[in-house]
Amino acid sequence: MSKRIGVFGGSFDPVHIGHLWIAEAAREHLSLDEVRWIPAATSPLKTNGPIASDEDRLQMVRLAISGNSHFVLDERELRRGEMSYTVDTMTELVAEHPGDNFFLIIGSDSLETFDRWREPKRLLELVTLAVIQRGGDPVVDVSVVDQYVDANEPNQNAVSVVPMPLIQASSTDVRNRLANGKSIRYQVPAAVEAYLHANKIYQR
Ligand SMILES: Nc1ncnc2c1ncn2[C@@H]1O[C@H](COP(=O)(O)OP(=O)(O)OP(=O)(O)O)[C@@H](O)[C@H]1O
Numbered sequence: 001m002s003k004r005i006g007v008f009g010g011s012f013d014p015v016h017i018g019h020l021w022i023a024e025a026a027r028e029h030l031s032l033d034e035v036r037w038i039p040a041a042t043s044p045l046k047t048n049g050p051i052a053s054d055e056d057r058l059q060m061v062r063l064a065i066s067g068n069s070h071f072v073l074d075e076r077e078l079r080r081g082e083m084s085y086t087v088d089t090m091t092e093l094v095a096e097h098p099g100d101n102f103f104l105i106i107g108s109d110s111l112e113t114f115d116r117w118r119e120p121k122r123l124l125e126l127v128t129l130a131v132i133q134r135g136g137d138p139v140v141d142v143s144v145v146d147q148y149v150d151a152n153e154p155n156q157n158a159v160s161v162v163p164m165p166l167i168q169a170s171s172t173d174v175r176n177r178l179a180n181g182k183s184i185r186y187q188v189p190a191a192v193e194a195y196l197h198a199n200k201i202y203q204r
């Protein structure tokens with residue numbers, strides 16, 4: 001039987017409660033069999049690179065998703081290194097899972113930049129975008145993909161918007177709060193909070 005696989009890429013610098021809620025909402029709404037979490041080495045539009053080390057970001061995602069049998073950690077982008085182009089990752093995954101259906105989970109801010117991603121047209125041949133409206137951002141506008149989708153082609157369902165309460169959590173906010181000695185309790189899972197404090201990550 002073919003599987004429905006969610007792919008959730010991010011810098012996860014660090015992973016926060018918004019990421020977990022988004023992944024779970026997408027899993028439920030789209031009846032996904034699994035959500036594959038893929039920490040990026042360097043996200044192509046964040047060229048300064050992440051602040052925490054690859055190992056720390058990986059470990060925090062590991063802690064965050066532990067206990068959820070639908071969530072899987074996929075280390076391929078960190079192993080590959082350099083710039084993490086999603087089209088490269090999806091080409092590999094689709095070749096490894098012929099016949100399965102892939103859904104790329106992204107926030108509305110990521111969708112807004114989609115025309116600057118590498119090979120967006122080819123990427124849309126490989127996945128359906130599962131978009132989540134981000135709290136504080138303009139209302140999601142899926143028309144950015146229109147230029148890449150031929151209305152006569154079978155792949156018309158390029159985008160699915162996942163309904164869920166708006167969340168304003170962001171990694172930037174978590175990092176800033178830590179740098180200023182503020183509480184991050186309940187903004188990241190307790191195990192991630194303990195890891196950040198124990199290893200003095202993002203703290204001044
Ligand atoms: N609160 C949120 N609501 C909706 N989508 C989100 C939210 N937080 C993150 N995302 C999405 O999750 C994916 C991975 O996010 P990422 O790891 O870059 O964290 P971030 O919080 O966006 O980071 P930063 O604040 O440092 O830019 C992106 O597609 C992003 O749009």
Ligand SMILES: O=C(O)c1ccc[n+]([C@@H]2O[C@H](COP(=O)([O-])O)[C@@H](O)[C@H]2O)c1
Pocket residue numbers: 008009010011012038040042043044045046084085086087110116117118
């Ligand atoms: O492939 C691209 O060109 C591309 C451009 C921007 C972002 N992405 C991916 O989108 C995901 C979220 O990115 P970010 O910047 O919010 O961490 C992450 O997996 C990135 O690799 C991918």
